[in-house]
Amino acid sequence: MVGSEFLLDVRELSVRFRLGRGRPEVHAVTDVSFSLAPGELLGLVGESGCGKSVLAAALLGLLPANARLCGEAVLNAPGDEPVELLGAPESVLSQRVRGRLVGLVPQSAAAHLTPVRTAGAQLVEAVRVLRPAERDPAAVAEALAERVGLNPVFLKRYPHELSGGTAQRVAVALALAGDPPVVLADEPTAGLDRPLVERTVDLLADLAREGRAVLLITHDLAAASRVATDLAVMYASRLVERGPAAKLFDTPWHPYTEGLLGALPTGGFRAIPGHPPELTALPEGCAFRPRCPVAEDCGGDPALVRHGDRYVACRQPC
């Protein structure tokens, strides 16, 4: 059983997608383990297509029927029975988990807003459903809008009348409508300019400081470096490095983490040569090997190995 100091404890989560007879499965998530404690902001970073969104969707039961899951993901609901998310019936996920215990800021948030209702109407409705004892949902919706830095004038607008940044703020407010102790934010800064990126991630950091556990999924390592307390680096469906963010940014051990940092402006814009492998045809051993500048005779084991408070999947940490 998992330790209750964690709000969320994910153990060896794997997701495979069946593509049909005769076609290989997509290995979207492989043996991913991590936990989230109150006050923690875990940045989950990695190139596009490595499995970040599938991981979040798996935790909330939002994957399509061709997905096959294994592993364990326990949500330790404060003052309530723990929920095993992967095996939970849809009724538990929809009535207890989504919105109430776990708020999701979905990827491409604007596309998830209902086009025929104003932002304000959607927010009030979410509060009404998720906080049924609340006497004044409109006042709560206004407070939420203020909380996320949303000018009240935008509450009267329809989604198509909102800029990308404003729609993202509405999505964050919606994710907070049920006052959840865990927030999963999937690329909440995509398409935003730098000042808005910083305001958005600073808001997530505030949520963590209030005692929530926050998972920030992003391919924007600079945004993660600003606020993450912990960092998990994903490559080709697996975590390859995990640990305190300051240590990973200061001395990355995995050559892929080092490569991601080298691609930042502060690292000299040195892109990692090559491309990630197809998730239908992953190689044996370390999947980063074809792109690794220090591969040689390392032997390449893909399993994460613990070194104190850090974990790395590389035989020769750099």
Ligand SMILES: Nc1ncnc2c1ncn2[C@@H]1O[C@H](COP(=O)(O)OP(=O)(O)O)[C@@H](O)[C@H]1O
């Ligand atoms: N329903 C699905 N059926 C088959 N493959 C899928 C499905 N959803 C996602 N995938 C694949 O899973 C992999 C991981 O996708 P995703 O989690 O969206 O990546 P990321 O969020 O890291 O960019 C991709 O190769 C994607 O094509």
Ligand code: SF4
């Ligand atoms: S295990 Fe080997 S190939 Fe893989 S990242 Fe480490 S050094 Fe490179």
Ligand SMILES: [Mg+2]
């Ligand atoms: Mg994604």
